Amino acid sequence: MGKINKTLGEFIIENQSSFQYTTGELSKLIHAIRLAAKVVNHEVNKAGLVDILGDAGDTNVQGEDQQKLDVLANEKFIQTLKNREIVCGIASEEEDDFIAINSNDEQHQNKYVVLIDPLDGSSNIDVNVSVGTIFSVYRRVTPVGTPVTLKDFLQPGKNQVAAGYVVYGTSTMLVYTTGDGVNGFTLNPAIGTFYLSHPNMQFPETGKIYSVNEGNYIHFPQGVKDYIKYCQKEEEDRPYTSRYIGSLVSDFHRNMIKGGIYMYPKSSKAQKGKLRLLYECNPMAFLAEQANGKAVDGHQRIMDIQPTELHERVPFFCGSKKMVEKAEEFMAKS
Numbered sequence: 351m352g353k354i355n356k357t358l359g360e361f362i363i364e365n366q367s368s369f370q371y372t373t374g375e376l377s378k379l380i381h382a383i384r385l386a387a388k389v390v391n392h393e394v395n396k397a398g399l400v401d402i403l404g405d406a407g408d409t410n411v412q413g414e415d416q417q418k419l420d421v422l423a424n425e426k427f428i429q430t431l432k433n434r435e436i437v438c439g440i441a442s443e444e445e446d447d448f449i450a451i452n453s454n455d456e457q458h459q460n461k462y463v464v465l466i467d468p469l470d471g472s473s474n475i476d477v478n479v480s481v482g483t484i485f486s487v488y489r490r491v492t493p494v495g496t497p498v499t500l501k502d503f504l505q506p507g508k509n510q511v512a513a514g515y516v517v518y519g520t521s522t523m524l525v526y527t528t529g530d531g532v533n534g535f536t537l538n539p540a541i542g543t544f545y546l547s548h549p550n551m552q553f554p555e556t557g558k559i560y561s562v563n564e565g566n567y568i569h570f571p572q573g574v575k576d577y578i579k580y581c582q583k584e585e586e587d588r589p590y591t592s593r594y595i596g597s598l599v600s601d602f603h604r605n606m607i608k609g610g611i612y613m614y615p616k617s618s619k620a621q622k623g624k625l626r627l628l629y630e631c632n633p634m635a636f637l638a639e640q641a642n643g644k645a646v647d648g649h650q651r652i653m654d655i656q657p658t659e660l661h662e663r664v665p666f667f668c669g670s671k672k673m674v675e676k677a678e679e680f681m682a683k684s
């Protein structure tokens with residue numbers, strides 16, 4: 351009899367007891383994210399057939415043109431979480447402000463807030479290149495039953511209780527952690543079930559892939575330029591291979607499997623880089639550290655940063671530990 355792959359549902363139940371605060375609420379939350387991921391996956395897969403490619407005609411709080419799939423994915427995740435009343439607040443890349451859920455209902459005992467990047471890699475939607483969804487979960491810091499506040503969202507990444515992503519690629523995978531390692535589940539589209547396909551994912555200590563938008567090279571700080579030159583030099587196990595999909599989730603996923611470093615540095619054009627701390631960098635940093643990798647902003651651990659704004663950006667260097675440390679060395683010298 352062939353190898354039996356555990357379903358995501360079975361895995362969640364089995365691992366519920368390993369979670370410190372277990373009441374089943376976090377399990378319900380992961381179940382809801384799984385459901386919303388399947389709904390969005392269905393839309394992504396047939397995007398070219400129905401009118402959901404292209405601009406939605408609006409811009410989000412960051413001044414970016416919203417794609418129709420950004421808006422659709424945002425609605426599906428918010429709806430799915432709201433309808434199940436398992437969170438007390440949601441923040442999203444596509445929403446100016448956080449959404450408080452039932453905050454004035456005394457009975458409302460929910461204690462988790464979720465931050466999402468509903469559709470990551472928006473520039474790849476129309477060209478059939480893999481995109482994703484990113485999520486991050488915290489326990490609220492304000493008392494249960496009282497209105498949720500911005501404070502509940504502006505927590506350092508090290509306070510996360512869960513984080514993960516969905517990659518809508520050649521196959522659809524959900525990869526997540528609750529602080530007890532990283533596990534990947536592949537969707538069997540025929541029956542709509544996620545199966546454990548990548549148990550205990552680990553970043554190789556080092557690798558031969560670097561991922562950065564080299565089109566911004568001349569605008570990068572000297573230390574970053576020097577590290578990129580180091581990656582390209584004919585020496586020892588180098589040059590490394592340059593791979594850049596332009597979807598953070600997909601570049602991260604590949605580098606976690608093969609070994610590599612993803613960089614979105616600050617530049618003279620973007621003083622804080624591009625990626626958002628709360629729903630892009632913190633969740634990927636939690637996953638990276640749980641998978642023996644590393645994530646920094648060039649000088650400090652991403653998960654130690656105290657956020658001050660919902661949509662703040664930070665420079666991001668993430669991946670195989672030895673490669674991130676080498677990049678830090680170059681940045682420290684410049």
Ligand SMILES: O=P(O)(O)OC[C@H]1O[C@](O)(COP(=O)(O)O)[C@@H](O)[C@@H]1O
Pocket residue numbers: 443467469470471472473563596597598599624
């Ligand atoms: O086109 P650029 O400047 O290289 O940026 C690509 C990066 O921006 C992002 O698309 C930002 O995420 P969103 O698509 O969710 O806005 C990342 O996924 C990706 O790594």
Ligand SMILES: [Mg+2]
Pocket residue numbers: 467469470471598630
């Ligand atoms: Mg994104």
Ligand SMILES: [Mg+2]
Pocket residue numbers: 420443467468469470471472
């Ligand atoms: Mg996005």
